[in-house]
Amino acid sequence: MLAFSCAEQSERERLIGVYVRPVAEELRSLELELLVRHISSGRIGNLISVVEASSELYFKEGTLRCSEVGEADLKWRALPQLRLVLTFVSEGVIAAFTLQLGAFSAGIELQYLSFPPELTVTNETQLLRHALEKAARKMPMPERRNRDKSFVSRGRSARPTQV
Numbered sequence: 001m002l003a004f005s006c007a008e009q010s011e012r013e014r015l016i017g018v019y020v021r022p023v024a025e026e027l028r029s030l031e032l033e034l035l036v037r038h039i040s041s042g043r044i045g046n047l048i049s050v051v052e053a054s055s056e057l058y059f060k061e062g063t064l065r066c067s068e069v070g071e072a073d074l075k076w077r078a079l080p081q082l083r084l085v086l087t088f089v090s091e092g093v094i095a096a097f098t099l100q101l102g103a104f105s106a107g108i109e110l111q112y113l114s115f116p117p118e119l120t121v122t123n124e125t126q127l128l129r130h131a132l133e134k135a136a137r138k139m140p141m142p143e144r145r146n147r148d149k150s151f152v153s154r155g156r157s158a159r160p161t162q163v
Contacts, residue, residue, distance in 0.1 A: 011125055013110045016088070016097060019132045023064065024099060024106035026054040032080045032103055036072040039082075044069055051084060056137075063090045063135035070098055079103040085111070090135035092116030093128055 027035070030050070038047035051066040058064075070083030081102050088095040096112040115124050 008125065009110060012095075012113065012128055013097070013108055015125065015129055015132065016095060016110065017108050019058075019136055020064070020086070020099065020108060021106075022058045022138070023055045024101060026057060027051065027101055028103070028106060032082055032101060035082055035101075036074065036080050039069055039072050051086075055086075058137055059088075059135050060090075060137060064088050067096065088132075088135070091127070091131035093131040095128070 027050075035047055035050065038044065038050070047069060048066045052064075055064040055066075065087050066084055067087045068085045070085050073081035073083070079102060081100060084099045084101070086097055086099050088097075092115065094112070094114045095110065098109045098111060100107045100109070113124075113128070115127060
């Protein structure tokens with residue numbers, strides 16, 4: 001794993017967030033209670049299948065996978081929150097991150113990022129962008145100012161980075 005600064009981490013989370021946004025929106029279109037029920041009833045395999053089927057709409061098969069179910073946060077008089085650990089693998093880049101899904105929001109926190117050992121590119125963020133582009137079935141919508149701010153990157157900075 002390579003060490004990187006908070007600014008680099010935020011930029012990389014934002015970049016992953018741009019590409020993962022459609023998957024998060026697809027999952028949020030399902031009732032989160034249904035996804036949580038899969039966890040509480042021990043049907044983790046069903047949940048992983050739903051997540052991977054949603055990711056294959058936007059990413060090539062096997063490039064974005066649900067590696068584990070993080071947890072479900074259920075509180076009285078509050079909407080459920082679901083955290084999933086996803087792994088992205090493409091072009092020798094491996095990124096593991098937590099996807100947090102809420103009824104009206106989603107966010108990511110980058111946990112692990114590695115690049116090929118024979119890396120000749122000096123800018124790892126550019127390599128990450130290239131790997132995401134190669135793995136994507138559809139390009140994400142171009143970023144716009146004042147766009148829906150329901151998807152945020154939850155980096156190590158004090159405030160979430162808007163994606």
